[in-house]
Amino acid sequence: MSFWGLILKNLWRHKIRNGLTLLGVSIGVATILALGLLMNGFEQSLGETLRAGKTDFSVMSADAPAILFSAIEESKLEEIEHLAGVDHAAGSLLAITSFLNNPYFFSIGVEANDLDFLGVKIVEGRAFGPQAPDEILLGKTSAGNGNVHVGDKVTMGTKEFQVVGIYETGNAWEDGGAFANLATIQQWQHKEGQVSLVAVKVKDGFVADAVASTLKAHFAGQFVTMHSIAESENFLHSVGIMQAISWAVSILAIGIGGIGVMNTMTMAVFERTREIGILRAVGWRRRRIISMVMGESITIALIAAVLGFIVGILAVKGLLLVPVVKGYLTPVYSIMLFVRAFGIALAVGLLGGLYPAYRATRITPTTALRHE
Structure with a gap:
């Protein structure tokens, strides 16, 4: 029997116990992978939110913890437009409400004549009228998820609207x-006279960064500017928190998985004391004993990595079918994410096998006879 054949045979002898250990490690790998895929997708999706349209940069309150909490007096729009280099400024109010079976629906209030400026492309129907408070445009994704068509009446929050068009950005x-x-x-939203964001278009011949600096200086630090949400301090802070959580989960997975593998392999070594003693008696060196135990430990971890990849991808695909998430997020696959998850699984196998391998090398033929 080959060396690797012996390793696989040893693992199969206790298939239930090893299977449970493998399951635990694979769940850890799946969690790491799923979190990474969703976080990358979240970062990319939000990072593109302000990149569409004809705007050069956007403005929000400096003291707002997030864009939803930004509050700018609508009267400031005219003042911004009169600054040197500013061609046009458009305000928008962001709100979260319920729609159909989605309790966290993203709605945006804008002036009708600013839709094209903000990159809103009507693909079906028409835009809402400037004096039409009950007309609404639905995004292509939200309309598809809710099977809503132009002309339908829908309830958003507690208010009824008529869908006059479908858009895409x-x-x-x-x-x-x-x-x-x-x-x-x-x-x-009881926010009369307020907007969350101001999208700014710079005149030809002016540099956007210079105009943004002038705007911040003019308003004495009341506002912050950004070319995209990805450049805002709040966004970067949120991404940093998510990355920290992801790494914390990774470290936790290494710890829990490593302990599980170590426990399984220690029990295996204890149960095979006589067998290991005989192997030592027939000439097996300590290095070969270490290779056998570490090989079993790493094999468990590597199989768990493959299963974790499959489970993680399927879990993300399943999550994207949930109405609250469907259409809002696209997982971003990267080689480095898979390498990281694989490396963590390998680390679990290595760390989990160190102590059992050391214990196995201390077994001598006489120890095996006494054990028997």
């Missing part, structure tokens, strides 16, 4: 939401 969050008249969203 190319951004998952916006296409999974809705646009309505700014005044309607302001009244509905």
